[in-house]
Amino acid sequence: MASSKGLGFAIAKRLANDRAEVVICGRNKMHLDKAVDDLQKIDGCAGDYGIVADLARRSDVDILLRHTFELLGSIDCLVVNSGHMPYGTLESLNDGDWDHSYETLLMSAVRVSRVASGSRCDEIFRSWGDIVYVSSAGVHEATGHLLLSKIMRSGIAVLAKHLADTLSGSGVRVNVVAPGYFDTGRVHKRIEALMVDEGLNRETAIERVAYINPLGRIGIADELAELVGFIVGDRARYLNGTTIVIDGGGSRLVM
Numbered sequence: 029m030a031s032s033k034g035l036g037f038a039i040a041k042r043l044a045n046d047r048a049e050v051v052i053c054g055r056n057k058m059h060l061d062k063a064v065d066d067l068q069k070i071d072g073c074a075g076d077y078g079i080v081a082d083l084a085r086r087s088d089v090d091i092l093l094r095h096t097f098e099l100l101g102s103i104d105c106l107v108v109n110s111g112h113m114p115y116g117t118l119e120s121l122n123d124g125d126w127d128h129s130y131e132t133l134l135m136s137a138v139r140v141s142r143v144a145s146g147s148r149c150d151e152i153f154r155s156w157g158d159i160v161y162v163s164s165a166g167v168h169e170a171t172g173h174l175l176l177s178k179i180m181r182s183g184i185a186v187l188a189k190h191l192a193d194t195l196s197g198s199g200v201r202v203n204v205v206a207p208g209y210f211d212t213g214r215v216h217k218r219i220e221a222l223m224v225d226e227g228l229n230r231e232t233a234i235e236r237v238a239y240i241n242p243l244g245r246i247g248i249a250d251e252l253a254e255l256v257g258f259i260v261g262d263r264a265r266y267l268n269g270t271t272i273v274i275d276g277g278g279s280r281l282v283m
């Protein structure tokens with residue numbers, strides 16, 4: 029889900045590298061077609077598909093799921109990702125921001141999870157598989173301007189843990205990855221905004237974004253994708269119901 033660009037696309041590429049047939053989605057058809065083209069070049073097969081869908085819309089999520097199962101029959105790995113939520117504080121965010129984030133981030137994850145966990149679970153996963161939610165390292169700290177993201181993603185963390193319990197015995201593992209700052213379009217926009225608003229040069233703006241990270245750099249999307257590739261692989265078969273933070277050590281939490 030949400031995979032024509034950024035982290036979602038990096039994960040799709042990583043899975044295509046393992047010759048998986050991949051279904052990706054996004055709202056912009058042109059970007060989606062280009063992404064599918066790139067995926068087909070990687071795995072050399074025509075078994076990769078793009079479905080135009082806006083995760084904020086229930087009907088689009090239904091279409092996405094239906095077409096995915098029609099195309100693939102069953103699935104091995106479901107990566108639940110989404111777009112960015114608006115920055116803002118309790119004072120600055122309005123009801124529309126809250127409603128949109130609720131539908132796009134939380135309810136899209138709930139709707140997809142409901143299908144994967146219901147009576148069709150065996151049919152969909154054929155007795156083994158993985159669900160991986162893309163969250164955010166910031167969820168663990170109740171500070172900053174990412175209130176919407178943190179609140180909706182706290183719900184997703186509960187959902188993932190619940191699912192890891194309820195799917196026990198079905199062979200499906202459920203995990204969460206929580207990235208810090210990674211080199212995607214949105215983060216570049218943030219760097220450019222800092223350059224304009226605060227008159228910083230690029231280097232200082234990048235340092236500002238990565239300021240609490242002991243490695244002192246922004247992550248590369250392929251590094252997150254590599255983690256997801258590991259999680260869904262056989263070598264991680266005892267990994268279940270957990271959240272892995274990947275942020276260069278930026279989080280101040282001990283565990």
Ligand SMILES: NC(=O)c1ccc[n+]([C@@H]2O[C@H](COP(=O)([O-])OP(=O)(O)OC[C@H]3O[C@@H](n4cnc5c(N)ncnc54)[C@H](OP(=O)(O)O)[C@@H]3O)[C@@H](O)[C@H]2O)c1
Pocket residue numbers: 029030031032033034035036053054055056057059081082083084109110111112113132162163164165177206207208209210211212213214215
């Ligand atoms: N990058 C980071 O540093 C970072 C850190 C922590 C958490 N995250 C989270 O990880 C997720 C992905 O971030 P990213 O940086 O990879 O974003 P990105 O580079 O902006 O890519 C987002 C992807 O999702 C699609 N998308 C966005 N909104 C959508 C919607 N409503 N329905 C369907 N597809 C949608 C976009 O395509 P269209 O625009 O064509 O729809 C695009 O393919 C976000 O939820 C973000 O909050 C990112």
